[in-house]
Amino acid sequence: MPKARTWLxxxxxxAGVLFLCVVGVVGAGYYFFKTHIQQATVTNAxxxxxxxxxxxxxxxxxxxxxxxxxxxxxxxxxxxxxxTSPVKPTDLYVLALERDRGENDRxxxxxxxxxxxxxxxxxxxxxxxxxxxxxxxERLNITADDLERIGPRLILNYTRSDGTRVIVWTQ
Numbered sequence: 001m002p003k004a005r006t007w008l009x010x011x012x013x014x015a016g017v018l019f020l021c022v023v024g025v026v027g028a029g030y031y032f033f034k035t036h037i038q039q040a041t042v043t044n045a046x047x048x049x050x051x052x053x054x055x056x057x058x059x060x061x062x063x064x065x066x067x068x069x070x071x072x073x074x075x076x077x078x079x080x081x082x083x084t085s086p087v088k089p090t091d092l093y094v095l096a097l098e099r100d101r102g103e104n105d106r107x108x109x110x111x112x113x114x115x116x117x118x119x120x121x122x123x124x125x126x127x128x129x130x131x132x133x134x135x136x137x138e139r140l141n142i143t144a145d146d147l148e149r150i151g152p153r154l155i156l157n158y159t160r161s162d163g164t165r166v167i168v169w170t171q
Contacts, residue, residue: 038110047097047108047165054095054167058154065140065156065168075140085151089170090115092147092155100163115170118144 042050067073094111147155147170155168 036112036114040108041105042108043104044100044106047106050108051095051097051165051167054093054169055154055157057152057171058169061154063154063157064142064150067156067158069161073140075142079142079146079150082150084149087151088148089152092118092168092170095167097163097165099160106163115144115148118147 062076064076065073066076092113092115094109094113096109096111098107098109100106147153152171153169155170156166158164158166
């Protein structure tokens, strides 16, 4: 009888440890989400100022990726022809403003992703805030390592006719 009780305690202990691990992973995911993704409702004037401030650091720089109103994307320069930067970016930033619905307040989303996260898994990045742009970095022959090599740069500056606006940059 004592042998059966020992196995029961082992099973309960292992189940408890697994439960605590799951709770820890969920908690870490929630923390990551809350610290890297922010959404706010802003006026058009505040949104314009926010985008202008973000673009100011890339004053005369042409975006690496161009997109038209139909969502077709292409790359403006060969990645291998771009010079290697002495400064390595640590994060990829996305600033997206939802389309204009004729209201003064619009949702503005800020996302920051650490480069180590970009290097995990597939290298597909959806640009356009869920709108019609889907840029596959593999198809464009751009990797996270390439973005890291060329340093801080404006990746995309996209404005649709309906007022949707997205900029993506590394810093």
